[in-house]
Amino acid sequence: MRIVAVFINLFFFLLLPPFLEGVMRKITARVQSRQGPPLYQPYLDLLKLLRKDNLVSAPNWAFRLAPLLALASILTAVVILPLHGQENFLSQKADLMTLIYLLTLSGFSILIGALASGNPFGSVGASREMMTIIMLEPVLAMTIILGAVRGGTMSLSGALQGVASTRSLSYFLMLAVYLLALQAFVSRQPFDIPEAEVEILEGPYVEYSGPNYALFRYTLNIKRMFYAWLLVNGFLSFLRPASFLLDLLLQAVMIILLFVLISVVGATHPRFRIDQAIKYYAFLIILALAAVGLGVKGL
């Protein structure tokens, strides 16, 4: 069963993310008085990209390796996640730090690819991406650390359980911080700054096309779903039904609802500048620190 859980995780995180992108595109379109593409469009987009020739515009191994590394690390990160509150075969060997490392590794792969491309827009995108990682990683880490503090364990399932073990002041504060950061975690407006199409032409991905780009797109989609998953399985884990299938279904529904929210916020905001966003992130870090402090005090 524990080995099967690994594969269930994998399928869950491979199948759902493009659909979530479809939801985002549909909702955005409706807000903009448009029809929008069908919900399955992102699957077709990925297939189309995968069928194209691989155009390598920068002749070095880092440029080619980066998309593979990005997807591999995000996939590794999601397979170790506990399923239905239970550790699976792989997460026995992993803990919180493994998860944070893997997430960061996938972010840095994007940076490496951008810098290896040698494109000036790529470098600007990479520097923005780097600033974003530096400022947002602590918020994510604090969330998990709060769980670890309250659960008294570094194991993944224990820490996730710990986040919502008691609905006290620190829980609500951290939930608020997480919700405020969610839009930035999924890099949608107003926080799609590293990609900013009209400014730096999708920044880090500017030189990527075809299958390489498909891998990055997939990575981004899975990452977005992960952040919504964390909200559902961390902060809302007390809602978990006893039945396994019902749990998976409820998770999917809640994640979709979160993406509807993300789309509406994204469609009604212009993009921040990086300096404005950083001030916002700094404010979130301070609040997150305060929440951990309260958690340590047992509040």
Added chain:
Amino acid sequence: MSKKELLISLLKNKLGADFLAEETASPGRLFVDIKKEALRPVVQLLLEQGGRYQVGVAYDARKNGQGFALLHTFAFDREALLVAVRTFAPEDNPEFDSITPVVPGAGWSEREYRDLLGLNFKGHPNLKRLVLSDDWPEGIYPLRQDVPHDLMPPSADEMAFRLDQAPAGTSVVPFGPFHSSLHEPAHFSVYVDGEDIKGCEYRGFMTHRGIEKLGQTELTYNDVPFVAERICGICGSVHSANYAQSVEAAAGLKISRRAEFIRVVMLELERLHSHLLWLGVAGHLIGFDTVFMQAWRIREKIMWLAESLTGNRKTYGMIIIGGVRRNITSEKAEDIRKVLQEVEKETLALEKAIVKDKTIHKRTRGVGYLSKEETIKWNLVGPVARARGLDIDVRRDHPYAAYDELEFDVPVTDSGDVWGTLVVRLKEIYEAIKIIRQSLDKLAKLPESEPLALELEGPIPAGQQGLSVVEAPRGEAVHYVLTGDDNRPERWRVRAPTYPNLQAVPQMLLNNKLADFPIIVGSIDPCISCTDRVMLVELRENRARKVFRQELEKMSRQVRFGR
């Protein structure tokens, strides 16, 4: 004493024998001929008298034995007067004093005539090529009369832009020649230190069409309005109306009142669609695509309306010399009123959403700031100038068509930034609606028998000058026509509002963030095709020929990398 008389007497006193001739016949215009030695003092005097520099016009006058002619035009906005100062240089030494040190906005005009006519400007601070591409052979000046309009010198094999060196401590981010925030080819080489913009060099004039040369060599007076309309895909009527007005002025033709009101309606409908278009693009440029979609949805109604009025969504083909081609009947007037009401209501709703959005304020306030002094120094026009406290609008200051009879406000703010431009443009939407409603009322009262277009009686005499201004959605557009033989203009000069506004963009960009580049450049609504109208030929081909659609598609499929 009127301003016109005052200026003449001042000039005569100051110049003495250097003052050659004046021509005062047409109302609101003053054409003066002077000796070229007196150019700098005259410009100095006109500036002191409150003149606003508009544009330089030069032409080849060698067939009359006059060498090369150069004009500078100035607007006196409070006195409804346009002044053109003309001077000549001999063929063997085509050199003029540069006025760029006094009027920085003249820099481009002078560089243009160095490229196109081979004139030399003594004391110009930066005589780089402006219009001609870097591989154009030396010594061929396309606007000279002995150069055919379809000349195509062979292109060089390897030729890159000769861009300036980036200042120390900065790196270059190339915006262009193709970039998704620029909707037409243009190249901004932006010097950045981190995310801060420390400077920028502009290299444009890549969309070569040679429209002015075409108007002077191949077309006749009556052909030009339709070509002029194609100078710009957004404000085409501005150019056809402007050209028609300058020819009518040169020929002394007064068109019917009905035609004038119909021109106003078309120009203001065009302003409506253009402002809504810009509003959408501005939203898109700061990453707010919902504003883009909603503004363009509202704009679509105008496009449908225009189609029902003229047969075309854009490029209306309404304006000809002597009047207009189609009437606006009372039924059509009803349609217009209905659409205007919807547009007004929906724009109000959109405005409310925009003004309430805090992030838009954050992204536009203080961005692209330029002081009022700088604005005057660079002769900026249109909403860009009105957002910086400059109260100018040629519809009110130099009334043309039927604007003298219409009441409207000219919105002005003094925030000096992109937000101000946005506010001005939004308010102008309501003013345009107001103007169209008034025009329709007045049209209904005019006798139906009034002719839509007048015929010219006999040929237009050669050597007449016509100068006309029209307030395009982006600002003042200037057309100058010198009538010639063979039923076509001897010289036709188009100055689109982007021409002065673009020259000040490097100033606006300074010390802003890289992320603000798109919206700052977008805030002047740059019309590259209007600005790049002059050049001649497509360089890759060795001979002139037309390229048809099928062939174009074939070419685009064949050519994958390089040539």
